Amino acid sequence: MSESLLTVESLVAGYHGSRVIDDVSFSVGPGEGLGVVGANGAGKSTLLRTISGLVAPASGRILLEGRDITRLSPDRIARAGVLHVPEGRRVFSGLTVHENLRTGTIAGAARAGSSADPYDAVLDLFPRLRERLNQQAQTMSGGEQQMLAIARALMGRPSVLLVDEPAMGLAPVVVKRVAEHLRTIREHWGVALVVAEQSANNVDGIVGGHQLLVDGRLREVDSGGSDRANLLAAYRAAGADVPTTARSGRALTDGKNE
Amino acid sequence: MQELLNGVAQGTVYALIAAGLVLIFGVVRVPHFAHGESVMVSGMMTCWAVTSLHLPVLLGAAVGVAASVGYGLFLCFAVYWPMRNHPEWNLLASSLGAVVITQTAAIAIWTSTPRVTPGGVSGSFEIGDAIIPWSWAVLAAISAAVIGATALLVSRTTAGVSMKAMAADAETAQLMGIPVRKNWAIAFAVGSALAGVAGSVYSTVFPVSTTLGLDVTFSALVVIILAGIGSVAHVLWGGVLLGVVEAVAGTVFPGGYQDSMVFLFMLVVLVARPNGLFGLERARD
Amino acid sequence: MRVRSIAWVAGAALAVTGLAACGEDSGSSDGSELVIGEVAELTGAAEAVGGPQHNAIKLAVDEINAAGGIRIGDKKVRIKLRTEDTKSDPTVGVTAVQKLLTKDGVHYLVGSLSGAVASAYLPVIKDRKDIIDIVVGAANPGLNENISVYRPRADAFQSVDAEVTLALETAGELGTDNIAVLSDKKLQSNAVAVPKIVDAIKAAGKTVVGPVDFEMGATQFSSQIAALKRAGNKVALFQGYGTDLMTFVKQARAQGYDGTVVAASGATADQVKQADVSADALKNVFDIGTAFPADLVALKLNAEAAQKFADAYEKEFGAPPGYTSASAYGGVHILAAALEKAGTTTDYAKVREALDDLTVADVPELAEKVVPQEGDRIFKDHQAYFSLVLRAWDGAAWTTVKAIG
């Protein structure tokens, strides 16, 4: 890996005394991608939320371009250039598409010397949104809302984009389109992408093969392609249940408190 | 007719106070029961500035609004901000504690005699057989204008959009880089300023006393319930509705059930439409 | 573990409180000092009137002590005033009275502005022959039917006749058939006075508009004013406090109601000023009530004592006396005079006898004009009666139009 943009060192975090993620380290550079793959409750969201400051880590460090951002508040982390597209999209209901996009500009405006307003570029990337600028965000389809959530984050001119389960609840066709957009953002905009997904298949095309398997701890998976068998093997190696049963989530998140 | 117009005039003031509370409660989710104290502080300061410092009414009003904003910001950062991660009822309890202290101090300073700021507009005009004092018209006009201006501010400026975003989803707003602390300050400053305008203008027309705070807060809450928490502009209709219901209840039930009728009306609205008459938004738990 | 520790602390706290409190019953004083308990409404709803009442009681006590105390036989006994705040809340009031009786060993009580508070603590003292309670605030009826209670203050009925008479006269002059009654529904005394007023008006063959209720401290009188205007009313009786009268008058005039208003509010000049009511608006507004010091001075009734009290009060507290101040001041002096006359502070039957027999001449400090009862006595059945005056606003002050009765 060339120069590192976002570096996570030995991160430990969780809720109410339980450890959901335990000793996680990785780094990504500009234009690089990282898939975070794991079952529900395995700690994907917690990892992303810890990076963006919503969850206070118990220990470990998070560096952005060498600068320690571990203890910054979420809004300052966003203004530093790490934007988070949260799970479930969470577009601002009651606000129009245009207003949703405007909230994104706040993060970018805070950084001096940034390039021009990305408004047009973002709308060029998502022409569907341009047609619906004055529509209430919550009235749009799931796929459109996902586009809006990504576009909103892009308005903040991120150097790192954290995307939590972009495929959740979307039809396969739409998933494919979202994935294409994300790849464009990584390859042509040079944004570092950290994408959390349950299915390795969804992530491959976006992040370019570099994946982490999360099950509380992270294991690096050298998957040259979308090899599901490899992934399952890795899961077993990590000592976890296969991620199709409900039990795995519980066992992974709360084991220490039983 | 007379009652309706009276109700409208009174209602716009309720709306103005409620609009301030909507900003505070809507944006930062603080059940700010000391909001009425901001109205009281402004009214008393305006009256004091005009009668004791002999300032003109407009300057007196400025003093009142400034005091109200200062009071709101003080509570924001001395009480609520340190408690931002506490459960909602803890915040409610702390706001009630603030009410007790504020009221006690205010009575110690100003006693509890109601007072009117001299120098307001005098005279009246007639619509049909109704006689409307000019001061009421001015009160209603200022209230409506300030609400309108605030609504514009919220919808047209980046700060306004970011406050709407915080109201819709505070966590995601943070993820978009919206500065939480600063928005708390803005919400409290603007919200208390609205209360301040209401207090100072009101004091030139109606008597204000050091004990009116909680009553005012209740009225504002009723307006918010009628209007729904979502929108500053809807609050105007909620306020007017409350004013009219109050006036009509006072006419139909002269025997003293006026307050009950207002509360009953509100309960019916709440039970029938738990998110307010005009509410678009789901009330979050 | 957790629950237990809290419970221990709770239990221990209770036990300590209990132990601490057990040993606290203080006996009465050594004879050179008489402890008088004051039941005061210093905070809460009745604070506005309760404060000036408390001030006047303090003033009277200070005066008596400055003169060396109450003369009991050949000794002078100083008064120690113990004040308990009831927060205008009956529950707190009962506890406050119990505290005064038990902890401070009090046998003499003064004060009680709130009718509700007085009603609530009445069961505590009503059968106690060793307690004397001088009520100088609460005007609700029945209080003084109890052996322990004396009321040197006008009760709810005393101004009713004068008000109704004036209203009927005015209605006659204006040739109008209806008289409106506005009533503060929060005042206990109105619950008994208003029905009486209504009956009296009806008995005189006039119709009654209302009673139209309002609430103490209301900022808006629109619906009440509208009701009056709808009825084409020209004469209104206003049963409420001075601050509310001012609010009503100001708004009524602005909304085109120009009828005559007869009130029993005890409004002060300060209240007129604070409410910013013009002299024009106060034209045809009359207030009937027990005479204020200023009235007595104007009418040359009891003028010297009244002036002395008003001056002393203003000097001490920087404001003119309030609604019940003069009664409170007089009440303390009445008690002191009775104690002197009885020559004892511990023979309560004798003190009661002295109170029953007390004449107006016995209490030169009275800052009100008491109407002497049989044998020049102050009390009849534990109730005192007062000269009333009719007041009107002259642009700068309430001036006495005439004395009534």
Next chain:
Amino acid sequence: MTRFLPWAALVAGLGILGTGSPYLLTLAATSALAIMVAIALNVSMGLGGSVNLGVGVFYGCGAYGAALLNTKQGYSLGASLVVAVAIAVVVSLIVGPLLLRTRSLYFAISTLALNGIFVDIVASNDDLGGELGIPGITRPGPLPFFGEDGDPGSLRTMYLLICVALVAVLAVFAAIRGHRVGRTLEAIREDELLCQSLGYTTLGYRVFAFTVTAGLAAVAGVFYAFVIQYVNPGPFSFLTSSFQAFVIVAVGGAARTWGPILAGIVLVAGPSFLEFSATTNQYVYGGVLLAIVIFLPGGLAAGVDRLARGGAATTSSLRRTLARLKHTRESEGELS
């Protein structure tokens, strides 16, 4: 066995107070009533998470019910207790399901409105005494063991009966809290949607909590009528009763059995021992309230707890359970 020690301590403390002067008895009795109302509120607010600002309505139902039954029908304390509490429960079963359609602050305000309506009704209705209230409530005679003249005025008897009621109300709270119903209520408080998705009829549980609150508050109300022997609207207004109960729960620690007892001692009984001026008392009250809710977010009970455990952070086992439930549901919902 040690489980019962705190209860023994409570009974012993109340017993010691019972030997005190009439003042102490009155103070302890009125404080105990305020604490009872707070414990009642703690069922819906602490366990159920519904901030009921109208608990004064049911306190008032009990008091007015008892006052009317006693003065008009000659009912004894026991009979009044049964009938007046039944009235409050019926009222709560009627209004509860309606008001509980609302949530969080909306619920708080609608109950506050209910309180306003109640006070307006009793204050305006002459049959209910109006502003004059209802005087002349007759206390029961002294308990037999006091003998003929052992307890003039029956104050000590009333105090003892109130203590019994207080311990009983506290026991009811503790029982609910320890029971499955209480735990379900707490789960509903933390995440109602989750509980619904797990198959619980959450409205039923919330109505149950609302009704228990009403019934227990009415018990306190009945004793109020008999100890004060006079009822009027004031003591049942939002500011006097509901406000106070809410503050006691918030300061003591929501959902904590012993919280209201601690807070009641500090906030209700405590000020009587302070010889400050009335105004200073108000400042102290407000200041203590603020300080506790700001610095002890879990209330006094949690603060004492932390002291006892040497400053270790408290972790709610409930939160962990919920976090686990949540994960279970998500996993089930999305993977199966």
